[in-house]
Amino acid sequence: xxxxxxxxxxxxxxxxxxxxxxxxxxxxxxxxxxxxxxxxxxxxxxxxxxxxxxxxxxxxxxxxxxxxxxxxxxxxxxxxxxxxxxxxxxxxxxxxxxxxxxxxxxxxxxxxxxxxxxxxxxxxxxxxxxxxxxxxxxxxxxxxxxxxxxxxxxxxxxxxxxxxxxxxxxxxxxxxxxxxxxxxxxxxxxxxxxxxxxxxxxxxxxxxxxxxxxxxxxxxxxxxxxxxxxxxxxxxxxxxxxxxxxxxxxxxxxxxxxxxxxxxxxxxxxxxxxxxxxxxxxxxxxxxxxxxxxxxxxxxxxxxxxxxxxxxxxxxxxxxxxxxxxxxxxxxxxxxxxxxxxxxxxx
Numbered sequence: 001x002x003x004x005x006x007x008x009x010x011x012x013x014x015x016x017x018x019x020x021x022x023x024x025x026x027x028x029x030x031x032x033x034x035x036x037x038x039x040x041x042x043x044x045x046x047x048x049x050x051x052x053x054x055x056x057x058x059x060x061x062x063x064x065x066x067x068x069x070x071x072x073x074x075x076x077x078x079x080x081x082x083x084x085x086x087x088x089x090x091x092x093x094x095x096x097x098x099x100x101x102x103x104x105x106x107x108x109x110x111x112x113x114x115x116x117x118x119x120x121x122x123x124x125x126x127x128x129x130x131x132x133x134x135x136x137x138x139x140x141x142x143x144x145x146x147x148x149x150x151x152x153x154x155x156x157x158x159x160x161x162x163x164x165x166x167x168x169x170x171x172x173x174x175x176x177x178x179x180x181x182x183x184x185x186x187x188x189x190x191x192x193x194x195x196x197x198x199x200x201x202x203x204x205x206x207x208x209x210x211x212x213x214x215x216x217x218x219x220x221x222x223x224x225x226x227x228x229x230x231x232x233x234x235x236x237x238x239x240x241x242x243x244x245x246x247x248x249x250x251x252x253x254x255x256x257x258x259x260x261x262x263x264x265x266x267x268x269x270x271x272x273x274x275x276x277x278x279x280x281x282x283x284x285x286x287x288x289x290x291x292x293x294x295x296x297x298x299x300x301x302x303x304x305x306x307x308x309x310x311x312x313x314x315x316x317x318x319x320x321x322x323x324x325x326x327x328x329x330x331x332x333x334x335x336x337x338x339x340x341x342x343x344x345x346x347x
Contacts, residue, residue, distance in 0.1 A: 005136050007067040010319040011199055011235035012260045013286055019311055019320060020067035021344045022138070023337065024203075024239075025327030026060040027072045030334055033059050043088040044080050047073045048119045054126035061135055064338045065345075067321075068136050068199075071124055071192055075142025075203065076150070078184035081115030084151075092155065099154030101162075103173040109151075110180040117191035124195025136199060139192030143204035143240075144181040144222040151177065160209045167218050178222035185226035193230065200230060201237040201264065207250070208242030215249050227257035237288055239264025241326060247274055248281040255283060265289040267325025271313035286319030291340075293324045296332045300339070307340060311347045 006016035028034060037055055038046050046052050056072035076094045079086045085097030100106055128137050149163040150156070157163075167174045189200050202223060207215060227236055236258035238250045247263065254261030265274045267290050278284050291310050295303040307322070314320030322344050328337065 005067065005134055007136055007321060008198060008235065010321045011237070011262050011286055013318040015319065018345045019314070019322055019347055021322035021341055022066040022068040022070065023060070023064075023324055023328050024070070026064070026066060026070065026337070027056045028328060029330035030328050030332040030337070031059055031063065032334075033063070043074060044077065044086075047077050047123075048080070050119050050122040050126055053119075053123035054130070057123070057127040057137070058130050060337075061131065063334060064341045066135075066341055068138050069127060069131055070138045070140060070201070071120075071127065071197060073120065073123075073140070075147060075205075077120070078114065078141065078181075078188040079147065079151075081117055081120075081188070082112050082184060083115060084109075084112070094150050094155065096151060096154045099162075100151045100177065103170055106173045106177045110176050112180075114184050114187035117187055120188060120191040121195040124192050124197055128196035137192075137195075137197045138237075139189055139197035139200040140203055141185040141188050141200070141226065143202050143207065143219075144178045144185060144226055145207055145210070145219045146203070146205045147181045147185075148174075148177050149206045151181070160206050163206075164209065164214075167214070171218070174218060175222075178219070179225065182222045182225040186229040189227070190229050193234065199235040199237065200227075201239060202227060202253075204238075204240040204243070204250075207240040207246060210246070212246055212249055215246055220249060220253050223253045224256050227253070230257065232257075232259050234258060235260040235262055237262040237264050239266075239288070241266050242268060244269040244274075247277050248283055251278055251281070251283040251285060255285065260286075262286045262288050262319075262321070264323070265325070267292040271310060271320070272316040275313075275316040284318060286321065287314060287317040288321040288323050290323065290325040293326050293329055296324075296329060296336055296340075300336070303336065303340065304343060307343055308347065311344060
């Protein structure tokens with residue numbers, strides 16, 4: 001255990017000598033060095049430039065002393081690699097040149113093969129060379145439902161009605177689309193693990209818009225497919241936003257995909273409640289989360305109280321990795337993140 005990084009120890013159900021912590025979106029706009037390094041480079045280009053992506057990956061480790069680095073990338077990168085017309089519009093998010101609105105659109109799209117992910121593998125390799133053995137690299141991908149929701153709507157959507165409508169109106173076309181996205185994800189994750197990532201996270205931003213029955217029928221099999229190429233000894237974190245009603249379904253996807261499944265939990269449900277829910281479902285596993293990102297902007301006293309409560313609640317799970325309930329807000333003072341890491345390590 002002494003030679004196992006704390007992050008991986010916690011993900012495999014151990015209790016290392018300190019509670020590990022990393023942050024979703026830790027490599028991002030909250031860091032002045034990030035803004036400087038990325039100046040004049042658009043988002044997707046920065047993700048596909050290996051030396052720049054590796055630099056951005058390692059910046060938060062140098063500054064904050066977090067226990068893991070997550071590869072700097074974006075959930076739209078697999079689409080860009082496949083030649084799909086997509087760009088990240090500032091203040092809006094991903095925008096597709098041609099939304100997928102019919103079965104004909106789906107049939108045309110799925111003839112496209114995953115692109116060459118060598119820049120992703122190389123970025124991971126460069127990051128691992130700096131991080132060494134003590135700080136593991138995490139890979140990640142956007143889950144098939146989230147990416148499909150962008151493809152169908154053509155841009156961010158508040159309620160994902162377009163994707164949910166296609167799911168019910170033409171289940172065959174939906175399954176074709178989801179399988180295609182899952183295979184893109186599998187290629188993307190394979191490049192990251194080939195470059196040295198030692199754990200992965202599947203991030204489903206929009207799954208919370210689904211009922212449990214729709215999730216089980218129309219989404220879960222495709223998320224399992226997206227993770228099917230990962231070595232089963234690799235820890236897999238499955239995380240969704242606003243999806244407290246889906247915790248057993250999300251955990252089951254992770255359990256079907258890895259010997260070391262981890263459930264990421266957002267800030268809307270306490271970790272002790274999440275642990276109890278999984279215990280009832282016979283899906284007990286380590287948890288990741290779940291400090292409310294708003295506390296980063298609320299002053300130190302509320303943040304410290306919230307962090308202590310999260311660490312205490314996490315003791316009800318077999319293992320615990322501290323994280324936020326979502327990503328780091330861009331207006332966060334980096335000094336607050338560094339202080340938070342020091343606090344969690346002291347607990």
